Amino acid sequence: MRGKPVWSIGLIAMLMVGAGVAKAQVTVTAPASAAPADDGNWVMPAKNYASTRYSELDQINSQNVSGLRVEFTFSTGLVRGHEAAPLVADGTMYIVTPFPNYVFALDLTKPGAPVKWKYEPKPVSAAQGVACCDFVNRGAALADGRLFFNTLDNRTIALDAASGAELWKTSLGDINKGETMTMAPLVVKGKVLVGNSGGEFGVRGWLTALDAASGKIAWRAWHTGPDSDVLIGPDYQPFYDKEKGKDLGVATWPPNQWEIGGGTAWGWISYDPDVNLIYYGTANPGPWNPEQRPGDNKWTGGIFARNPDTGQARWFYQVVPHDLYDHDGINELILLDMPVGAPGDAPGNRQTRKVLVRPERNGYVYVIDRTSGEVLSADPFAYINSTAGVDLKTGDIHYVDAKQPVMGQVVRDICPTAPGAKDWNPSAFSPRTGLIYIPHMNVCMDWESQEANYIAGTPYVGANVRMFAGPGGNRGELSAWDPVKRAKAWSIKEDLPLWSGALATAGDVVFYGTMEGWFKAVDARSGAELWRFKAGSGIIGQPITYRGPDGRQYVAVLSGVGGWAGAVVAGDLDTRDPTAAKGFAGAVPDLKERTNKGGMLYVFALP
Amino acid sequence: MRRLSGSGVVVALVLLGGCQGVQSALDPAGDQAGGIAGLFWLFLGVLGAIYLLVLVLLVGALLGLRQRAATERRLTGLLTAWAGGTTIIILGLTAFSYGTDARITRLGDDAELTIEVTAKQFWWQVKYVEPQPSRSFETANEVYLPVGVPVRFILKSQDVIHSFWIPNLHGKTDLIPGRVNETSITARRAGVYRGQCAEFCGFQHAHMALDAVAVPAPEFEAWRESRLKPAPTPTPEDQLRSEGLQVFLTSPCVMCHTIRGTSASSRVGPDLTHVAGRRTIAAGALPYSRGNLGGWIVNPQSIKPGSQMPDIQLEPDQLQALLAYLDSLT
């Protein structure tokens, strides 16, 4: 941190603590070990192991954000969906692009941030044929002077962050089986954690830990199959009875179906150093047609807690047993220490517990004790008619009979839709307001199950889906959720679905982007829009903020519409067929008129 | 008269000879078919007797047998007796018919085994359903039934209306796309019976047969356990079969068929995990043998033109390897 005397850090910290105390009611915090003090960098997409996506920088605040302007831009030269979060460490910014997964390092010390180095992993083009939801990449991870990222054709690559030299690359999957990799790795205690994608291709899901120095596989946990593959052993102590049993990854499937069962891990991982557990979710079971896979389909659609050193599972909670709607369980898990009780409980009657909070795909905000796996609450943050709540005693979710898919019949108006009330795009938490800022959707669907044929390397889905706006007509919403009160504090309705991440700052500003390209800053307390900027293409990336070499605060985001939501534009699809893009064409038939393809980095600052 | 009765006996014997057989509704081997056959014989007997009586009276009238002078009252009495008798017989037969139907329908109430049959053009997809999903398994064109155990059938169709009919065991129940029908069968006699699609469903409706095999319960359990196993992977020493598996996975076979234990898991065509253990192939079109299987693979359209299996072009040594592999899938 150039230019600031050391004592001023302490003064700022004290002032911030004082400000925190003055806010009085807010007693929700992220654990300090998982959310250390902000050094002005952004070294992993989630910002920290607690996944708060919150920055303590407050140079840009709710009073002055209206003066924010573009400092520089950078064109990636590509026009598919840009879902990544740029990373910043010590004067260099790192961007991973969609296929062909270039890595750019931009020198922030020079005006205009010229390219310092560019790395081309040259993934095989045919991998594009087995990527379900555009050829996206959700970002890299920086640790110990190394940058780690995944390529679409299943390689994890480590580069020297300073020079861009390749340190190692490990091939982990096979596109002929329908496998790809799109997630951002997480580096924990010298291990690079990566997961595969391909639940729509009959891929058997896994999470693998690679040694950060050598790239060799340290352990791999499969998400279907016998206990020995799933790394379920003597340490495994789930909270609910339904997660207990022997070889459930085989017994809860028709014979041999677990081999093509899905449960990939293409989303977010959090880590609690105090209890030494990583937390992450598993994706949908395959195929989408549930009648082909009777049984609970363990270990898909749930949350694992594992020991990062050995991979052994500590607990598991299956959010959607026998998933009916492609509700992948891979969303972000925000680690919080907060008082837990019923909505009406007085503050004194609440117990502070170590929890993880997840705005889940099926429309509920889950608050789960992260030491035991007990669900403490599950409250809807969106309109739901397909389930009737979660039984906290047994952990079961109640599916509504009338909305269950039946082969050969069209079941109408299922809410939330297959990409859910919220898909992968992550929310942010502000300890100053105690609110979680959830960028999500309000979309419903018609669904017709069909027989799915597994042919390796081709989609294994078995459902015709057609989506449309949910009640109210707005297809997107940014909700500010109070996890203590278990209710929304405020929300902003958006016409288009929200597919970008959210960013919260100590300046009490929340940033997010819309699918037609508006990058917005809103007041973290009231939701009032403070500033907006129209980017060249829709925004589906994750905004970050950092302290530049000159000491100023910058906000950066990638624009370039695509992903599942923007496939209509990125793939130039035909919206006369509402089942295009697995139904999303029905939800956003107007997207082609609102935005075009693009691929641009925008970095903003105050003048 | 004597000549007539003599030839009548011969005709009756010939006709009765057709009652036996693997596809005869008059040779019931199960409770439901027994009920239907019983009803058949009852109707045949009663109505046959009435028919003969009417014939006799007609012949008598034609021959002009002497009639005594009929008084008004005698005629009324005769007619009343006739009408009353007819009514009683009709009501009785109706009651028997309804009663049998109700009884047969209720037979499935305490079913201990559930089999889901999905009809496709022109074969039967059969799934044995168990509460624990890993104990369910699929097969094609064959149903094995434990003797004496009520079995519930869940009937679905993938494309057009078919009809499920195993004459020795039960009557016909349609399989209608978009609808789930149910029927039940309780086999009483061990044996092999032939089922047949009984609703015109396309080109090869006539060759859409089903093997129904009733076996004692222990044998059924053994059969079930053997069907649950996935296909064995050929050992590396077994070169021909290994090559055959490779041929299977790299030719059109993998696009349509499932062999559990391999990466082939498509459901367009029948599950082949235990194809060599079946009595017939192609829904009863040919008895199973290696030669027949080879002929079917290479030229199905000359055996069952209009079936969905296309002619597959393979080199001769590829075909031999493939047959060696498939022949091992018992």
Place this chain on the structure above:
Amino acid sequence: MSSRCHDCVGVALALGLAVAMAALTASCEREERDTKAPPESQISVSSVALSPLQPGEASAPPGGSHRSIEENAFNLAQGKQLYTWFNCSGCHAHGGGDIGPALMDDQWLYGSEIENVYATIVQGRPNGMPSFRNRIPDQQVWQIAAYVRSMSGLTPATASPSRSDEMQNKPAEQSMPRQEPKDTHP
């Protein structure tokens, strides 16, 4: 004399009937079902052109000898069934596209003639289209290629499939307006 005239009338009637029957059955060609694979079904793919540019004087493109395939209703119906069975719909939806490009619009990356579509299916393409050579028999590939062309209204409406048996998505292939293929790929 009179009996000969009698024959004349009968013969004339029979002839007229025969002619009428022949005319009627000839128009049933679109319903003919050729279930056996034609003996020679491999075309030489090298005769397929992917660009209209020809140095020197432009000559007529090689004839569409397989045009008759797409004028047959059975082939188009089979193609539609195979399109779902072999997971084409998994990547191309019902013509709108998804992982793969839209097939119901006027943009054809690799040529729009049925021979081009056949070649695309059999050879695969670099950006993700799998190669189905030796996986889908030739006769089936032609049927699927014919169906793909029907998705943008390029096949005769009398042969194209009508209302789908599944959830209604796009207009039936029969009612798709004919979209002349464009050779524009930005």
